[in-house]
Amino acid sequence: MQKPVRKAVFPVGGLGTRFLPATKSMPKEMLPVVDKPLIQYAVEEARESGIEEFIFVTGRGKSAIEDHFDHSYELNDMLQQRGKSNALKLVTDMLMRPGSFAYIRQQEPLGLGHAVWCARKLVGDEPFAVILADDLVQSQRPCLRQLVDVYEETGGNVVAVMDVPREHTDRYGVLRTGEDDGRKAEVLGLVEKPKPAEAPSTLSVIGRYVLLPEVFDHLERQEKGAGGEIQLTDAMARMIGRHPFHGLRFEGHRFDCGDKVGFLEATLSYALDRDDIAPAFREALTRYR
Numbered sequence: 001m002q003k004p005v006r007k008a009v010f011p012v013g014g015l016g017t018r019f020l021p022a023t024k025s026m027p028k029e030m031l032p033v034v035d036k037p038l039i040q041y042a043v044e045e046a047r048e049s050g051i052e053e054f055i056f057v058t059g060r061g062k063s064a065i066e067d068h069f070d071h072s073y074e075l076n077d078m079l080q081q082r083g084k085s086n087a088l089k090l091v092t093d094m095l096m097r098p099g100s101f102a103y104i105r106q107q108e109p110l111g112l113g114h115a116v117w118c119a120r121k122l123v124g125d126e127p128f129a130v131i132l133a134d135d136l137v138q139s140q141r142p143c144l145r146q147l148v149d150v151y152e153e154t155g156g157n158v159v160a161v162m163d164v165p166r167e168h169t170d171r172y173g174v175l176r177t178g179e180d181d182g183r184k185a186e187v188l189g190l191v192e193k194p195k196p197a198e199a200p201s202t203l204s205v206i207g208r209y210v211l212l213p214e215v216f217d218h219l220e221r222q223e224k225g226a227g228g229e230i231q232l233t234d235a236m237a238r239m240i241g242r243h244p245f246h247g248l249r250f251e252g253h254r255f256d257c258g259d260k261v262g263f264l265e266a267t268l269s270y271a272l273d274r275d276d277i278a279p280a281f282r283e284a285l286t287r288y289r
């Protein structure tokens, strides 16, 4: 039996320059899709996937995230007094067990690999998940849960993958695959942001990972890769052949919320999925043809 995946790391140190001026004084992870911040979708997905400890790797200007997941005494009191029980339930249901959230700062933005490495002491010697909140996945079974299912079967590293248009391979970590049953593919190689002509395939990693703690040994080298950054992809690539390693074509739809159009599409999709909003929203949309 595999060691359980109990901890998740959320790298939230990024500057969010693509969403300026909205992100000038607000973390990009707090941008709401309908009425919930991106980071809350990520945390809820983790919780529904069995995660018990939530580790945020933050940076300057990210305190709104800490406040968001904290008890807000004044707000709760006011909602209680005004009899707003639905709203009160919303803000209390999202709270986790005291002590299950930890925050650590990445002092310099040196790359995703470096951000994950900053969490090494909090993760310790056990498998863990990484969730990038920019990648929002709408699915029946939570995307991370699907990865954990595969991990329980195979052990080792598991990453969520999808086929992307060849002209986009330079935005992703891209796989070279071995045995492939159409759902789960063995990873034989991994390259960070290859040019379309050089990409080993179009099967690309999106922001969901289950990783063995050995990844920290490789991150420890602090080697710079694509874009001069310390890449998680490079550390994972060093583990190929030493541990089982699979890419999972997850069930669900992934929205790239780091991109304006992707973000707007997520808003549309989540709004149309909500019984309380969809009828009026559909009606409103008919005016924008």
Ligand code: G1P
Binding pocket: 112, 132, 135, 171, 172, 173, 174, 192, 193, 204, 205, 206, 207, 231, 232, 233
């Ligand atoms: C990161 C990873 C990349 C992965 C992508 C998924 O890139 O480095 O391997 O494919 O997330 O969204 P970023 O989007 O931070 O440039």
